[in-house]
Structure formats: C-alpha cells, structure tokens
Amino acid sequence: MSEVESVESFAERSRLWLADSMPRVDPDAYIHGLGSDEAELAFVDRQRQLQRVLFDGGFAGICFPAEYGGQGLSAAHQNVFNIECVGYQMPALINVPTFVPCGAVLLEFGTEEQKQKHIPSMLKGEKLWMQFLSEPSGGSDVAGALTTAVRDGEEWLLNGSKVWTTGAWWSDMGLCLVRTNWDVPKHRGLSVFIIDIADPNIDVQRIEMLNGSREFCQEFLTDVRVPDSDRVGEVDDGWTVGRRWMFHERNAMGGGSPLVSGPGVGHGGAGSGVDPSLVITEAMGRTDDPVALDLIGESLMLRRAATELTKRVGEGMASGAVSDTSAAITRLMNGVVMARNWTIHAELAGSAAVAWESEGPLDGVGVNYLMRQSNSIAGGTVEMARNNISERVLGMPRERTLDKDVAFRDVPKGPPASR
C-alpha cells in the first residue's frame, strides 16, 4: 500500500478480521501462573499461536516498522485496534516484556542486523524475550548491576546472577544489563547484551511466590559466552540504552506504549467484561448495601481515572507537549490503582476473602489481596516512580547518593544478598 490506510478503514478491517479469525475470550480460561507446569506451557504455546495468527493476518506489530515484519502504522491505528479487540483472546503475555521493552529497545539501539534477526521472530511469536535487569543485590538501583562481562577477543564472558524474571523458564531470549568496567563511576561502566536463555551455562531456577505461582525465576550465569555482535549500544555506554529501557518499561507498566497491542492494562479490573467489583458484590448479595455501592463506585472511578490519565500523558508525550519522563506518572497511577482495587475487592468479599469455595467468582480474591503490592513493585517500584516524577518532571533536587564520581568498585555495598 502506498497510501497509509485511514484509521477508520483500519478499524473496520480489524473488526471483520477479528470476528473471522480470533477466538472469543473464554471466561473459564486457565489463569496464567497458577497451574501445573504442563498447563503453564500449554498456555504459553497458545499465546505463541495467537500471536502467529495475528502475524499471518497482518495485525502483528501495528506500530513496528514494516521492514521488520510490523505494519508500520500509527498509534491511532493501534488505539482503534485495542478497542476492536476487546472480547477476543489476545497474546498479552508476549506484548510485555517481549515487544516492550525488549523490542522497543532493539528498535532504538539495535544494529540493522540485530533488528532483522530478532524483531520478525518476536512478531511471529517464535521467540519470547525477558529482561535481565534486577539482581539479588537490588533492582531499584538497576545501574548498580554486579553481573560482569569481560572481553575475550570477539566474545564476552558473562558471570553473575539476575532475578525476579517472570517466566524465564519458558522464554527464549533475554536483554541483559551487565557491568563491563568496575573502575569508572556506576553509570559509565555498563553494557547491554542479547543472551540466549537456552545456553547451557545459564542455570534457570524457579522461585515460588506467595500465591503459589512458580513463574518467578533466578538465573545464574557462569562463563556464558556472547559474541560481540550481540552487544546492544556501545561498550560501557549501556546506561544510555538503560535509561530508554526504563522509559519503555514504565510506559508499558502505565499502559501508554503504542507498541503494546491488546485491550490494555487492567488497573486491577477485568481487561474486558464485567468489573470484578460488580461480580463480587453480586456473589455476596450486597447490591443494596450503600457501603458496597460506594466501594464499587470508587473502584470504577479509579480505573477510569487511570485510563484517562494514560491517554492524556500518551498524547502529551506523542505531541511533545510533555517529556517522556511523564511515563512515571502513569506508572505510579497503575501501581496505586491496582493496589486499591484489589483491596476493594477483598473488602467487598468480606470473610470470603479469607476462606472460600474453590470454584466461583470469589476464588482468588483473598490471594490477590496478599499479592496486592505486585504492581507497585514490578517494572520499577512506585517509590522510584515518585522519585522520577519529583526529580525529572518537577525538577526537584536529586537524592544525595554515595556512588557519584567514585569507581564503582569503591561504592559502599550491603552484605551479599541471601539469594
């Protein structure tokens, strides 16, 4: 097509294609992360297949450039697709972190060869990516990575450990932030590499979360050999990549990235369908209780506020009216809204959030309450988002740190982490 398809025509075409090609959402579908390994693998496979259907239909990577297998369309096209696809099964799992931040980082910093090699296989659902950022010694201070790469001719040798990667055991590739120079200040000695998780020198261990999920992983890297051609960005300049990586991650967490395709982040509600606050209230027979009505109203209000905020900040960033650092505002909102909504759900469920029948609408409400902070930690904590908003959006003084202008080797560190 020489002319860019109009948004209206694209919406119409999406609607017809979705109805023809994509399965409807199944309310009894398997919940990711909470079943046997077989069920989990089957779920992941299904996600890959769904992505392949999108790819074959010409609807994968709507905002990815056409030369790498995407559709080369605008955020407005992605927005209408996000609306049209509500009610259909979508491969949410592949979008974050494979497309964003990993794909977004490759688009921005990858070599032509890296983009040709990796983006199409992402969009086809063939390769799932992970971000290897956090380490046992700390995730907020992500530039404080201890995992080290040492040059050996045209290769690098990687040693260390990464942690809290969700689903590394069934993923294929990773974007890994490592230290390449200990003799310069923290931010000036980092580099980014593409790694293959199947490498026998990467030992992937699983960690059980308090809801029983065993998706969390830790990776131990022992003399992992990576060719220099798999380096993303310049040697020791990994933080230039890292800063944009964090931006893409926050933007995905806040629901604002046009490279993410699907009905959008849930803000603690159903991505589509009836809001859980209503379902729980009906199940508890509390529809006449004014306290319940107040809580439902609050929950719906918060979701809507988060959605509208994401729209506003997204438009502001796209038009240049506000800088990309504003993604921290939506990231913060997403964290606090999800936390409040899972509390509201538990409140509405009352004692059924403590003990419940294993089937039915009240299943999981109490466990979600225990997991409430997950969205305030994953993707960079809400405290770090608050630091970012105050320091980078409002321009307030940075926190005093003890790691500036000293060789990273000499920066004070806590005792080795227990993991």
Add this chain to the structure above:
Amino acid sequence: MEVTLSDDQEFFRETTLRFLTDKSEPDSLRSLQADAHGFDREYWRQGAELGWTSLLISEDHGGGSISGSGVVDMSIVADAFGRHAASGPLISTNVVAAAIDKTGSEAQVADNLDGFISGERIGAWCLSEPAPNDGLGAVTSSALTATADDGNYRLSGVKGPVEAGAQADVLLIVGNTDGAPTQFLVDPTTDGVTIRPLESVDMSRRFAAIEFDDVVVGSDAVLGEVGGARGAIERQLHIACMMQVAEMVGAAERVFDMTVEWAFDRYSFGRPLASYQELKHRFADMKMWLEASHALGTALASELGADSPSTAETASVAKAYCGHYLGELMQDCVQMHGGIGLTSEHDLHLYFRRVAANRATYGTAADHRRRIAAGRLEPGTESEMAA
C-alpha cells in the same frame, strides 16, 4: 499543561485569562468578601462580551461557540475561573441558559436569553435541598412539591444552597409534580418567595436558601414537559459537574504550582523543602492526582459536547475523583506551607475555597460514587437511585 486545544481555543483561553488576571487579582477578591452580591455587574457584562454566557446557547438563539463545541469552550472559561477564583454566577447562569435554550418556549427564550448573553440578566438553578433531602438522589425526586391547581401550579418547599440565589433575575426550580420532576421558571420577586443569603466558604460566590410558601405560578412558567424533566435535569447536572471539575482543576493547578515554587524557595536545615524525599513523594502523588483530574475533565467535556450516552458515568467519575483528590491536594498544599498556609494574608485559600465549594455541591464525591455503581448495577436507572 494543555495538550489538546486548537489555536482558536488557545487564543480564547489567553483572552479570558488576561481579563481575569486584571479583574480578579487577589486584592479585588479580598474586597469582594464584604460585598453582599459577591460580584460586580459591570465586570459581568464585560465578561459576557468575551463569551462567558453565550457558549451553551445555540446560534438560532443568538449564542455560539468558538470551536464548534460550546461545551469544550465553556470548560476553558471554567478552568480560567478556577485559576483566578473568579467571581460571578458562571455555573448557575450557564446551566439555566442551556436549559432554556434546549426546551424553552418562544416566550421563555425571548424573555431570558438575550439578557443572559449581554450579561444583564442572571439565572439561578434551584436544585439542591436542605437535609434530609440533600443527597443527589433527592435531586430528581425533589421534596419541593408543585401541585396543579386550576391551570396554575402551587410551589411549596425549600431549596438550597442555591448559587447566586439572591442575585438572580430568574429562578429555575426543580419541583415534584405527582412524583415526577418538572422545572419552572420563576421571578424571584413573586409573592411567597423568601430568599435568605447563606454564609459560605467561597469568597467570591454567594449562596442562598430559598423558601417557596405556596407560590402560585402560571402554566407558562413550566420549562419543558410537566413531569418530564428528568433527562433535562440530568443534562444540567452534567453541565454543572463539567464546569465544577474544570474550575477545580484550574484552582488546584494554580495552588500546586504555587506550592512547588514555595518548596524550592523555603529552606529548613540548610536545604530547600523540595529536597526532602517525603515531601517530593507527596508532590509526585499530587502531580498524579492533578493530571488524572485534568484528563477526566477533558474526557467529560468531550463526551458531554458529543452527547455521548456514557456522559452520566463520566460526569460522576470526574466529580467523584476531583471532589476527593483535589480536596486532598489542597490540604496537602496547606500542609507544605506550614503556618502561613492557614492565614488570610496568603493567597492559597482564595483558590482552596473554590475547590471546597465545588467538591460538595451538585453531589459529593460519595453521592457520585454511588451513582456510578447504581448505573452499572441497573443500567439506565442511575438518576433514580436513592441517596
């Protein structure tokens, strides 16, 4: 930050802000405090020339918009009003104007709209009632009765707080005719109408309680259909909420900016307040509330302007969110100022008052949260829900 205005709207916004910077600076606001009317008629006429009272009136009736959406333009004026805590019956007059424009008879249009547009005439919408009928549920099932009597109607009951009730030239009254709502246009000097000015938190706006003691009006006073005003009242409520939200956002943004500046300039322990992480994090939360409020205000204005069926829920979401969080933002800004934040001499309270007044009129945050829930549990019946 403004992300979505056209050039015409930007120009309109600047003109309005310039006028208000001149006419509604802190000293003149303070001098209004002792003024029984709360605004100056000549100032209002000048504002009307800028378009403040014609945006919600159709071109057929002599009104018109700047951008094609009078509602969006009105939200720009309301935002500027909040930013300056401006005086004058902006919400009440425009709600009444929009109501008459929509369903007024030829005579009602002729008697009122030209006067509104020129700024000569002021309207007041008598919707709220004192406790125990003060919840939003009572809004559409008014306790003020309007009994048919030989071609006339007899109005009995109390309304309040009514914005500009003692200043208005015409009252638009929500009454209950045999269990269904009807609106009446009544001259405030009619026999049996008693208007009592109320004290209020707002410095530059006035509220009144109005008693109707067997007030007799002709059937020509009915606006729209007898017993059929529910939809019109809903729409008027959405307009009022849209304007209140825009005002609150404008007022909150001004105070937020003022407080950020203060945090840079004020030192303790040899450091600016803006360097303390506890305070920085609270500023981050405030920034988030402010941007989310702004986003909801934009969504509401655009849905209301387009007559979208989701307007009712969006109006309640916006009012509930801003009513709660912008109130908290103001209180946090007072806290960040320390002692000076509680004084009359500091300007903060001028704008704080506007948020305090708007957050609990035309429905509290709690009223609106319940409306959201009721609308979802029984679609289409949100306006009938009991408080």
